[in-house]
Amino acid sequence: MASKDRILRLKEETRCNILDASLKIVKEGGWDALSMRKIADEIEYTAPIIYEYYSNKGAILLELTRKGFLLLSKKLEEAKAKHRLPAKQLEAMWLAYWDFAFAEKELYQVMYGVETTCCEMAKKLPESEMPMDLIWDVIVELMLPHVGTEEEVCIKYYTFWSVIHGLISINMVNRGNTDETNQEVLKTAITGIIRSIKG
Amino acid sequence: MASKDRILRLKEETRCNILDASLKIVKEGGWDALSMRKIADEIEYTAPIIYEYYSNKGAILLELTRKGFLLLSKKLEEAKAKHRLPAKQLEAMWLAYWDFAFAEKELYQVMYGVETTCCEMAKKLPESEMPMDLIWDVIVELMLPHVGTEEEVCIKYYTFWSVIHGLISINMVNRGNTDETNQEVLKTAITGIIRSIKG
DNA sequence: TGTATCGTTTAACAGTGTTAAATAATTTTA
């Protein structure tokens, strides 16, 4: 009976619609705006129907992160294919990674646990700039006798901060590295950047 | 009347108790476990009382992030004071930053928007390892003819990933940098690491 | 002692994820 196939096809379609609706809601109002009832509204059903397709809300998020990793991998492969030299390939791949993060911001957020809401408020705190100011001063001193421009110091600071915050984030959400590996990455990164600052 | 003072002191104390209770709950069960009613339970009151001290839940989070930035700044200053050379100071400060992140994990999370829950599940996805595998291969090729050990490649990979994921995260939650600054940081970081890999 | 103020709680509202039961629609069987 071909009607079975048709029904299966429809089921697969609503399964897909649920994901699309979810992503649409998130893109419009952020991850906090995503609720089962809103998804149901979007696909013109009521909430419990969703549980016929996904066991719970977490399963929807999981499927979205899966899609995210697949899409990212595709982008990386495409970037690689455009070059022959490994150095060029690597550079292109990381730039593709960068582009993906902002083109598919919501996916990147759920893939790697980057919150945005909680830091909306931190921006209002004057205290949030204190750590930067403290480190900024030392970078300026380190560059002496050369007097660095704001732009120059800024780049140094963010290079530092990125590698350290990145390593911290990765370890917090992933807990994959050994302490030795972390210390190694940290040390090589820090001393490398310091050396590049000093000349 | 000194009783006014006593009452003010008590008020200040419960204001503080609310923060302590919140942090305790979060440390025990993560940020998802934090609710107004649980805080009330902890300080042996009912929920609406909390609104006499903080206008809403967000105000509590904001106060915790403020405490976090203050504590981090203190740690950075202490680290700086232990050395005289700017290079040594800088190294010590970033190591203090690192230590703070894990010693006060919950504070760091709310300060910089690092989620942990959503990536519990991503670990189960085989797809989550695809991007690493793709880039891993190119790093190995780039190191040829030297055949890198697993540990060596791992450190290179995480150095790359850290700086890029860090820069992405910072931009997502902060949106502070100009595109030119970002591109500059990205490019210098990438080419720098690539050069260090090639010899 | 009566009144006003303050501290605190109870009750409620709108929202969340999720489940069980009731209903509507469809398909299968007689």
Place this chain on the structure above:
DNA sequence: TAAAATTATTTAACACTGTTAAACGATACA
């Protein structure tokens, strides 16, 4: 075609969330 069985969908409910308004209790002031 009519009845039965199965499937699709919804309604109602539960326990929870943040938050507010009203009621209650105690305390201080006249």
